Amino acid sequence: MAGFAVLTWLVTAGGAPVRADGRVLHRFLRAAAAHPGLDSTAHYLCKLGNIQVAVPVLLAAAVWTGWAARAAGRPRWWLPPAAAALAMALLPVVVTVVKDAVHRPPPGQTVPDPSGYGYFPSGHTATSAVAFGAAALLLLPWARGRAARVLLGAGTPLLLLAVGCALVWCDYHWPLDVLASWCLTLTLLSGVAAAQVLARAAHHGAPDAAGSGSSGGAADDGLNCSSGSPG
Template sequence: MSACGLCALLLLLGTWQVLVEGALVRRDEELGAAVRRMAPPEMPAEALSDLGNLEVALPLLAVAMTLSLLRPGGRRWWPVACYGAAVVLMVPLVLGLKVWTDRAGPSGGAGFYPSGHAATTAAVLGGALLLLSGGLSRIARRAARALVVILVVGNGLGLVWRGYHWPLDVLAGWCLSVLLLCAAFAAARHRGPGDRLPRTDRIRPHDGRMPADPDPPRTRRTPSAGS
């Protein structure tokens, strides 16, 4: 099973369990209480949870989009549009799921499933990585992937440590962002409307031979004196 398929399955399972208040929800709340008991000091936990704030995520995404557009090679606008659309589409999807499931948070209230902060962090950092990884060396790509994973997981832990979300809320936010990034990645692999090669790029390279004339002109025969 692919990562996208697994995330879709987990999102469906988690949403169903939250709606019916199933056994997975009770286990999730027990896990959340255990994780909070192991929380680090407030300052680092709060800093990690803040990675999903729009004040942090949107400037980061804007920088990644700008760098992608400025990279040599041209025709980068379509991937930028695809990943930007994925982040924009994430907002109504998260809000719709929050209203539909109406799950209470660790500190009370309602509308905590899925975590918007977790989804924002994963979508923005994942989208930035996909936009910029093409211009990095193999070692740099591996380091960037590791950094993204550390920040995304750290953000999720920070949200649970501070009592802002249950672990299942965070997992659902991650799964939703992965599904959106998979869709954006598939769309970005195709050229966008109007994103075509210039005419000069479509000319086949000349191999040094004269092109064959498909219809050579007929040589007119000069009439002889006896004709």
């Protein structure tokens, strides 16, 4: 959260960081002009930050992992899905308040949002990062096989990096808008990761039907293939 606060202060204060932000944006736009064939891919990636796309992905992951944990008889099965839902619910509140307070203008080629809110931080970046990041955290303990765990653990950050860069590439946001949203996302996802750790600790500490610890016992249905807490 400290990084988000510092970036918010820098953008509000203006000066050298904001000028540097403009120079980075200019380099992105020059690269976009030199590679017009990538525009369609970049615009597609930007759409992953739409609520209509990102939220259903998180909802599906939360419902499935909650059902699987409950079916496995795990205590506090509801905690990780609830933490993910809370993070997603808090996100628009924080983003809207900061957008209205900072009221940063859009990049030069972007038509201003009719809502009147500013462009710092990037709502599309934050929405995609929280939704896909939380979904990955929920699914990671249930992933079977190394390939699935690598896809979730490494593929998700790469996808979110691509979404953020695409928003700058398409001139929808300044680079610092995107960077601030990533900082905010880390704070929200840390809560989801903490909920995973608490739920896992409760699972291993709960007695099974024979009265012994469930760690390695019959209560473990074999779906939990990861050796450590996610994230």
